[in-house]
Amino acid sequence: MFPARVETMLRPVIKRFSPYFALLKKVKGRFLAGIGAGFLFAVASGFGMPFVVEKVFPVIFGQVQSILDVRQALVEKSDEKTADAMLEEAFPGKLAQAHKLEIFSAQVAEYVGKEKAPVTILFGACLFLPIAFLVRGAAGFLNVYWTTQCGLEVLKDIQQRVFEKLQRLPLGFFSGRKTGDLISRVMGDTQMLQMVVTTVANDIVKQPLTLVSALGYLGYKSYQSRESFFLLLCLLSIPICVLPIRIIGKKLMLRAAVMQATQGDNTAVLGETLGAAREIRAFNLEDLMAGRFLAGLGRWTKLHLKVVKYRFLAPPAIEFVSAVVVSAALFYGARQNFSLEAFLPLVLALYMCYDPMKKLGEVHNRLKQGSVSLDRLEEILDAPESTPEPVSPVTLSTVQGAITFHAVNFSYGDAPALRDISVEIPAGQIVALVGPSGAGKTTFASMDPRFYDPVEGSIQLDGVDLRELRKKDLRDHITLVPQEAVLFSGSIEENIRLGKTSASPEQIREAARQANAGDFILQQPQGYDTPVGERGAQLSGGQKQRISIARAFLRDAPVLILD
Known part of the structure; x- marks a missing residue:
């Protein structure tokens, strides 16, 4: 009953994550080892612990020896057959256990002596309990450690996949999207997806096994004693536990979606504030930005508390159901005159049934929360690449640099930017585009490196349509100096070297000289090694522009675009 309900509840959600479970293939050895440790933990918890309590506690507290003493007294007053029948009726199964212990005691006595045998058996029984817990604890530790190790590998692969897709997406994808929100998706949502792929994949195996092991013990005891009340009680209460999990999961998914979007907005505000520190101070916007960030934090905190509320509401509900069931079991056991040693393992097995149900409720909630992260990531992963690579690319052996536009039309959505543009720029010629802001000069320049493809018409380099060239090959022959000079963290030399990574120090210095940057670079505290x-941020606007131009000169491409 329970496996079918779990499958019905979890199958649609797990199916969404199935492509990402494939990332576990590269670490399948460690992951399977972790699953194996989880299997050992599950069996040790669900079946082993009640079994230990049933078999070891009577030995420690002397109940088995007491049965043998009572039997001896009954035999003296009647006969062995009558005594055995009376004891079997009063203590089902205990007499056989007592006979086994009696035989074992005789074997131990042969080695340590009759006087030391009871103490030796007691010591061994007491030692059995920490050994059982050691095996269970070690299996639980290895399960968590190995699955976490696999999880970090999966996280790295997911983040790399999203990052590489962002590098391939056209510039149009980034317009209208907040940088902070994209960062939040790459760093935060990927972690949520990693947790789902590894932790959930592990618990989906471990927790049902624990449940099945505990149910197996209850079934074993039911068959042995012909008493099925405890097993039926457990099975009938499972649907009651599944109901709150389903209801809470739906509410959690809605709150998680809004919470993660709010987190992205907060990251965007933080990024804007740090990136425009000078402008914020110049216009006295500190209080405005602080208020905006505080308001965002307030919204996120409120939503986060709701997510926490729904995420952790299911376990107490399941615990309440389990408490009611255990109370019913206590009432039934007392009415049926169960002994403590007979009742305790059954209650422990009942408890071991509900603990995995709690964990599976958490798994369901994590899957719901992970679905939201997956939606946000798939907006990136499934975004169309509007400037695809050619199926059969053309290779240019030499490039002269002639650019030709043939009846090019382009628009940003419904807003036209270029209309029926036809122009031929011979190789080696210097051409300036002049016009008011918004006339399309930057758009025109962005068409040459294929940041965008024309809606109609074509653009050619040396007579070859740009769409027939690999983007990397095309951009190797074009150098762009943007309006806003962009430098990366590192030294001045490292930033110039980006134009040509194989350049020698002499070539870098010559490019800096041509860009009129050599003098001010040498005046820096560490020269070309200055961060x-x-x-x-450590350089002025003009200095950044000079280094950007030096980088373009170092590349020495046939086509140079100064935007």
């Missing part, structure tokens, strides 16, 4: 800071 420029994040986005060139």
Whole structure:
């Protein structure tokens, strides 16, 4: 009953994550080892612990020896057959256990002596309990450690996949999207997806096994004693536990979606504030930005509390159901005159049934929360690449640099930017585009490296349509100096070297000289090794522009675009 309900509840959600479970293939050895440790933990918990309590506790507290003493007294007053029948009726199964212990005691006595045998058996029984817990604890630790190790590998692969897709997406994808929100998706949502892929994949195996092991013990005891009340009680209460899990999961998914979107907005505000520190101070916007960030944090905190509320509401509900069931079991056991040693393992097995149900409720909630992260990531992973690579690319042996536009039309959505543009720029010629802001000059320049493809018409390089060239090959022959000079964290030399990674120090210095940057670079504290800071924060605007031009000169491409 329970496996079918779990399958019905979890199958649609797990199916969504199935392509990402394939990432576990590269670490399948460690992951299977972790699953194996989880299997050992499940069996040790669900079946082993009640079994230990049933078999070891009577030995420790002397109930088995007491049965043998009572039997001896009954035999003296009647006969062995009558005594055995009376004891079997009063203590089902205990007499056979007592006979086994009696035989074992005789074997131990042969080695340590009759006087030391009871103490030796007691010591061994007491030692059995920590050994059982050691095996269970070691299996649980290895399960968590190995699955976490696999999880970190999966996280790295997911983040790399999203990052590489962002590098391939056209510039149009980024317009209208907040940088902070994209960062939140790459760093935060990938972690949620990693947790789902590894932790859930592990618990989906471990927790049902624990449940089945505990149910197996109850079934074993039911068959042995012809008493099925405890097993039926457990099976009938399972649907009651599944109901709150389903209801809470739906509410959790809605709240998680809004919470993660709000987190992205907060990251965007933080990124804007750090990136425009000068403008914020110049216009006295500190209080405005602080208020905006505080309001975002307030919304996120409120939503986060709702997510926590729904995420952790299911376990107490299941615990309440389990408490009611255990109370019913206590009432039934007392009415049926169960002994404590007979009743305790059954109650422990009942409890072991509900603990995995709690964990499976958490798994369901994680899957719901992970579905939201998956939606946000798939907006990136499934985004169409509007400038695809050619199926059969053309290779240019030499490039002269002639650019030709043939009846090119392009628009941003419904807003036209270029209309029926036809122009031929011979190789080696210097051409300037002049016009008011918004006339399409930057759009025109962005068409040459294929940041965008024309809606109609074509653009050619040396007579070859740009769409027939690999983007990497095309961009190797084009150098762009943007309006806003962009420098990366590192030294001045490292930033210039980006134009040509194989350049020698002499070539870098010659490019800097041609860009009129050599003098001010040598005046820096560490010369060419001076760090420029994040986005060139340690340099002035003019200095950043000079280094950007030096990088373009070092590339020495046939086509140079100064935007």
